[in-house]
Amino acid sequence: MTTIDPASLDLKVGFEIHQQLATKSKLFCNCSCEEAQKYDHSFVRKLRPTQSELGAYDPAAMFEFSKMRTVEYHAALGSSCLVEADEEPPHDVSREALEIALIFSLALHSKVMDEVHVMRKLVIDGSNTTGFQRTMLVASGGYLDVAGKRVSVQSICLEEDAAKLIGDDKGVRKFGLDRLGVPLVEIALEPVTGKPDEIMQVALTLGRLLRASKRVARGLGSIRQDVNVSVQNGAVVEVKGVQQLDQLVKVIEHEMQRQHGLIVIAEKLKERKVDVSKVGDRIEDVTDILGKAQSKIVKKILDGGGLFRAIRVPEFAGMIGYEPYQDIRIGKELGKLVRFYDLDGVFHSDELPNYGITEQEVAAVRSRLQAGSSDAFVIVGGPKDKVGFASDAIIRRLQAAVDGVPAETRAATPDGKTVFLRPRPGAARMYPETDIPTIPITDSMLKALEEKVPRSWDEIVDGLAKKYSLNKKLASQIFDSDYLGVFEEIAGTTKVQPTFVASKLTEDITSLQRQGLDPSVLTDDIIKDVFARLDAGAIAKESVNIIFEKLMKKEVKNIDEAIKIAGVASISDDELSRGLDRIISDNMAVVKEKGMNAQSALMGRAMAEYRGKADGQKINAMVRDKLQKLVK
Incomplete structure (x- = not known):
């Protein structure tokens, strides 16, 4: 951008x-x-x-x-x-x-x-x-x-x-x-x-x-x-439905660029002294002209019994497809506009011939509209009852182009762009409401509520940091997340370190979400169940993220399935010890060559086999102890 x-x-x-x-x-x-x-x-x-x-x-x-x-x-x-x-x-x-x-x-x-x-x-x-x-x-x-x-x-x-x-x-x-x-x-x-x-x-x-x-x-x-x-x-311009703060910044940046681009387009139209009252002064049915077009969209509309109308737009040649910034153009605005009438078929002269519509067909449309070389045209297709409404909307939008930015309501898209939603509401x-009586608000009501006014964010975050031994960054992250309530419940009912719980609920889930995974499947009950199993020793610390990932990918329906498929059921210390003895035995050449420096290579092999089945710190300690006995 x-x-x-x-x-x-x-x-x-x-x-x-x-x-x-x-x-x-x-x-x-x-x-x-x-x-x-x-x-x-x-x-x-x-x-x-x-x-x-x-x-x-x-x-x-x-x-x-x-x-x-x-x-x-x-x-x-x-x-x-x-x-x-x-x-x-x-x-x-x-x-x-x-x-x-x-x-x-x-x-x-x-x-x-x-x-x-x-x-x-x-x-x-x-x-x-x-x-x-x-x-x-x-x-x-x-x-x-x-x-x-x-x-x-x-x-x-x-x-x-x-x-x-x-x-x-x-x-x-x-x-x-x-x-x-x-x-x-x-x-x-x-x-x-x-x-x-x-x-x-x-x-x-x-x-x-x-x-x-x-x-x-x-x-x-x-x-x-x-x-x-x-x-x-x-x-x-009102943009509705922004749900994430990072999306908010993108929406503002996009709207700033889009609106400035429309102002640039309006200035160019004014330089041409365009008379917007003539936009749509000639509208013709061009269904017969497009009857043999090789366009898939055209064929689909015609097969469904639809028709095509062409709208003359005087002095707009080159301006419907003009882009002051990438993807900012009047033609795109028209395309999004007609979709709200459930129509897909809209073309304009600045992008034709294209899409299976030939130069001869373009010339025939231009001739029927009596459009000159400085004129543009727009073709819209679909069911007859909807094409009429859509044609009127297209004409109004083109007439508004000379004024720059139309006052309208738009919807935010997940990638931070915006699309037309509807005109701005009026007075x-x-x-x-006739079914509900008015509600008096008394001074005594307000006085009683003054004690319930929340403390400041800084006070609350400092309190979280002190109560659960969190650093300020992690305390603010858990407060800003959707998991504060479940975090406090887990911290109060299990022996799992609050710092570990907070980091899993903020950093790890956020990382998985950025990969496109759905966090909504992690309900409070599921999250509490996972940490309860960790507290009981049924799973290892490393398995928490693995279980969350399996659930968020929707590869499994519940925690038990996640544990089974990922193979992260916790193992006993004896089983772990025997497995580490085997890994060390298989890599004795490395041990003899590097001594205690072989610990890193052995840990890599051990974690590859036991990640999620045993605590990483425990594996590291056991490998170190076994090496020390061998090296002596």
């Missing part, structure tokens, strides 16, 4: 942190917040937008509705009920969840509302059965101190989490209802400036404050950052 100075672009980044709370029940019912192991029933819905009290439709809701998708919900008893299915009114707001939100408000020096009013926020992407998300403003204002700087807080809200996407087939989205209704606190911060890694410290500091309360959920997906990015005082998105 080309290096860009954030200061020269006036980079501004605002955060909305969404953190699941560790409560006994969901926000509006008594169902468990635990993830369902399997679903036992399902139902189907189609969601439609409704007008706000101002009589307007929200643009983001209309965009989702235009996809005309069916939504299939999967549920399990215990983790969802009639409230999640929208067959029963919501119950009273969870007092436990409200209490936690108020504690965070006090910790951030925010102004708590005198009354909490539940609102409905329109969401019809299928993630809420009701077509809206319930949210409530708990506090506003306040601040967070980060590395000597004070970051202002905009708002603190308590809301319900959305359903979990479990499948997205063509035309049908599938959601699990076990996550719907889980209490979530949303903390919005004022935009900050600086380098991406400096900005990351803001998210890290806020996350640490939340975890310090020990009242939040942990694990992948339990905390998500929505990142609002803008450059050169341009439009704000028509929010309206009052």
Whole structure:
């Protein structure tokens, strides 16, 4: 990625942190917040937008509705009920969840509302059965101190989490209802400036404050950052679903480059004095022209009964495929845009002839559109009902190109890039909830909660280091990890050294995760079981990482299988001693030649045979003792 100075672009980044709370029940019912192991029933819905009290439709809701998708919900008893299915009114707001939100408000020096009013926020992407998300403003204002700087807080809200996407087939989205209704606190911060890694410290500091309360959920997906990015005082782009801090830096860097690239493109279009009102002034059906094309995508669409439309884009020749930075181009933006209509077939003149579309076919399209040499065109293909919506979206996006960066909502990808998700929501998105009464917040309530405001991160880390004899780095790593609770339980119930436990739960699991392995399979119960076996002498220290790796690779279903397949069942001292005698006997020539210096070579052979079956320090000590007796 080309290096860009954030200061020269006036980079501004605002955060909305969404953190699941560790409560006994969901926000509006008594169902468990635990993830369902399997679903036992399902139902189907189609969601439609409704007008706000101002009589307007929200643009983001209309965009989702235009996809005309069916939504299939999967549920399990215990983790969802009639409230999640929208067959029963919501119950009273969870007092436990409200209490936690108020504690965070006090910790951030925010102004708590005198009354909490539940609102409905329109969401019809299928993630809420009701077509809206319930949210409530708990506090506003306040601040967070980060590395000597004070970051202002905009708002603190308590809301319900959305359903979990479990499948997205063509035309049908599938959601699990076990996550719907889980209490979530949303903390919005004022935009900050600086380098991406400096900005990351803001998210890290806020996350640490939340975890310090020990009242939040942990694990992948339990905390998500929505990142609002803008450059050169341009439009704000909201990026949703950033889950990892290292991903956060990449997302900011990518958006900074993407937005600057779009500004460069806009400047070039302005130099051409492009009249965007003429974009799409001519749209023609070109299905007959592409009928004999050798493109696999074209054939697939035609075989499915689809059609192709071509859109003339005056004075855009060379600009749809132009890349101010690698992979930053309008053509790519259009390709990602049409995918949200479940379409794959979009081509533009800057990349043709290509993809099985010949020069003659390109010339025929250009002729039908009466497009000149300075004009571009875009071809979009698919079912007739979807091509119309997609064509309108393409025209709007091309018209917006002259303005630079469109205000939109994008989704973060695992590699730190972003893709179009939907237009930014408007003021028509929010309206009052009619089924839940307002909740008064009294001074006595707040005074009682002041004692529960969490200590600072430094105080907690120093306490961990002192209590468990950890160095500061390891104490901070275990605190920042998802395993603090299980670490403290293991350290308190076994004789395994806390430093060993902490290093395995942070450094080793992180290393395996960086290899692409899935840490979510290591539940607290599995981790406790592994260390209990170590404490009982059933496995050796070296086997812990091997067992974790087998489980994370999903090569085995349980610990017993991992031990069996990896061959890491602990052996007795007598068996180990006999094996070491054999190894030394087989390598007597090395012993006679090097004496005590042969220990390293013998250890290598011994560890190759007994790694995971016996403690490495024990093997080393026994080899040394046996050598000393021989050398004498």
